[in-house]
Amino acid sequence: MSEEQDPKAVQRNPSSSVPPSTTPTKVAGEISSNGGNSSNAGWEQKIRYPNRPDITNPDPATLRDQWRFAIRQYSKWYSHAWGTAILAGISFFALGWIVKGSNPLPSKKDEHPPPSPSSADNR
Template identity: 75%
Template sequence: MAHQEKPTTPPPPQQPAPEGGGVRARVPGGGGGSGYRNPPEATIPDAATLRDQWRFAVRQYSRWYSQAWGTAILAGAAFFALGWLVKGSNPLPSRAEPHDDAKAKKEG
């Protein structure tokens, strides 16, 4: 049996250290792009940029909040309708008509 050696490849070159000397969190798995989740900004943004970012964040939160409430209300209505179909009448006992048993006890 002849022993065949596989050609070895040199290790990949290491990336130079980031400027600024800050330690950055690496993305697990080394995904695409620069490999950093949220790199720090080189300079402090001006007030107008921060204001725009804040307004964008508030709009996003408001949108998600209203969508969550809308979804919850629709889910509640759907479960109520499903309960009505399964039971054949109002599934909420507090809204149900008094039973004949209770009337008979009071009258008797």
């Protein structure tokens, strides 16, 4: 018996039993960057995505856990961003106070200049 007629040989080499027309042309998670244009076949690059999307949607409990985790992460990043912005504002205000030697905000002056005599004559 030859290998082509031996059923055990087919089990040992399953790729020989698959006709070439049914083999997939692209592996799941690969996309060619030339958009299907075969004129640049030499320049074709395959992009592999390490975290491919799931084939089916996960169960509701998993989605709920993922959503809660995402909300916690966003809340943490949001509060860190606000805390950093407030700290930077206070630091720059303090730096301006040190450099100027007084309140760096001109609208917050404590003393108003005395009115000039020319403005009193115009009344």
